Amino acid sequence: MLPHRNNTLTQPLALWITAVCLLLMSMSVPAEDKPVVYTVNYPLQYFAERIAGDLVEVVLPVPAGIDPAFWQPDSEAVSAFQQADLILLNGAGYAKWLSRVSLPRRKLINTSAAFRDRYLQVDEGVTHSHGREGDHSHTGVAFTTWLDFKLAAEQARAIAAALSKIRPASKNVFERNLALLEQELLALDSQLREMVATKPAISLLASHPVYQYFKRRYDLNITSVMWEPDVVPGAVQWSELKQLLKLLPSNWMVWEGRPGPESVARLESMGVGSLVFDPCGNRPVEGDFLGVMQQNLQNLKRAY
């Protein structure tokens, strides 16, 4: 049997060794991996980031300057999507490339599935080309659902529900953040409705057929042409516009991006002002989604 003096030495030593071992073990256990969520456009990325905060890594792999709706990923980009824990889709036929790639069905979340019965059909079927994304047409279902801020809030709710499934421990955080986001989206919704209600008869022209949900929700009197902000319209397009103005007199053209000065000047000579309402499909150069929408609202006020 060991003498009492030895016991008094070995007991604290054993405690120290145990403590060091526990510390080392705790250091060697990796922190819970951050789920990775891929999105197909910027509004969804913004909503997911607002809802998840730092708890989730949210990725939009579409390069800047390209409309995500008409992007075509290569196999490496598709592979990155496949590795994600969750893939947030806009639905409503957004991102045609989805039908040309292989993605795991169980990871796909259609954020607009809850209101698929309210999708809008479009028939502006002329194929056209602009930017780096090449030829495309707008036939089928209208997809800029987030321009109806009430629908955008529904999409945000779908995102929060999907995030809660992959990270149930953070459900309360997600719901708290969602409530804030919803509040801001619905505030925008109210502002727009109030603004349009002041002059409901105003007729607007849209440079591109991307404002269908916006038009329906806010009861806008808006007619689309097939122009591009970065392309000066040709003689035929000007002639068609003159005909259109005879039928639907309008003082404003709503552009999805900043129009060229030549187009602006010629429109002004015809008595049509230009204002930008950016759908914000891809990450803006400055600010964020709500910032861009607030700016859009300010721009639209020029017409109202």
Place this chain on the structure above:
Amino acid sequence: MDSLYIAWKYLNFSKARTATLVACVTLIAVLPLALQLLLAESERQLLSRAASTPLLLGAPGSALDLVMNGLYFDDEVPELISMAAVDALADSGLASPIPLYVRFKARRFPIVGTTLDYFDFRGLTVTAGRPLALLGDCVVGAEVAERLGLKAGDSLLSSPETVFDLAGVYPLNMKVAGVLARAHTPDDLAVFVDIKTAWVVEGLVHGHQDLSRVEDAGVIIEQSSDNVIANAKLVEYTEINPGNIESFHFHGTPGDYPLSAVITVPNDAKSATILRGRHLDGASDYQLVVPETVIDGLLANIFRIKHMLDAVILVVAVATVLALVLVFALSIRLRQREIQTVFRIGGSRLTIARLLAAEIAIIALISGVLCAVALLLVHHYSDELVRSLVIR
């Protein structure tokens, strides 16, 4: 020892007779044992695959055809259903659906159109190359890669459904994106594509030159502001590459696109019961089967046949043994002079009996060795034999 030597010399002298006796004994021993081995292997293969597939949804009709096509990629294609069935299952929130479209072939191997979820479900991994990513990609099973000498980056052409279908769809030149690790299941013998690529093979999704920019005016039959009608001169793309992938498009609603079956993975036992209740006879446009039950039924039939075969083999065995006894009895009579000689040189009856016993022992030994070799071969190739003889 002397008896064995003399018996061996005698058997060696009467080669034809010995060979006949050995063949008879070997065959009568090998047949039931080999049959037993093959049946055990087929039972293992059929049941393990069926047991790992909880539910299978398909069109009403033969449940066996549905299971054999959906699980073992059998040539017999069941009645087709549509993608709407997959959407309905997903919307139910009770199960994860994995669509299957097993109809076409590439160089005699079945093309299995599915989604990436199938690979996770079956635990299939890619050993070379990458998984499916783009329209037109395929990943091949280990056996397909070996037999066709395929590797990642190669091409594989789909086969036309019938040789005489001159107005049919052009074969699709698929890109081999990867090769699957050997799974020792029918997956080794399949060519996997995305479900959308399977529809390209069928011609439902296709790509062609932009009709608004064709140089040959003879291609256009009629053109209006919102519609262009082309004739058969318009060449459709037979290969999907980065240059033309964006021209590939669906016609109609994707929900109407065909499938042969849907592997249904219920969330839990309760969900499975609810789903089965919803698809009872007449309650739905589809049938939802438990593959294990269907295969159990098939095996019960196979074993009934096996019992019959066993009885036949038993009768043949008895007849053969009687024939062998007769052969020996006759040979003793024919060898009377030899036996007399043995007596005359001092051999006893016991010596004669030992000589005959040694002959029988040697024949039994040779037959035993041949039987063991044959059974080892059957066992070695049982996997493939079952797939070619029983499953496909």
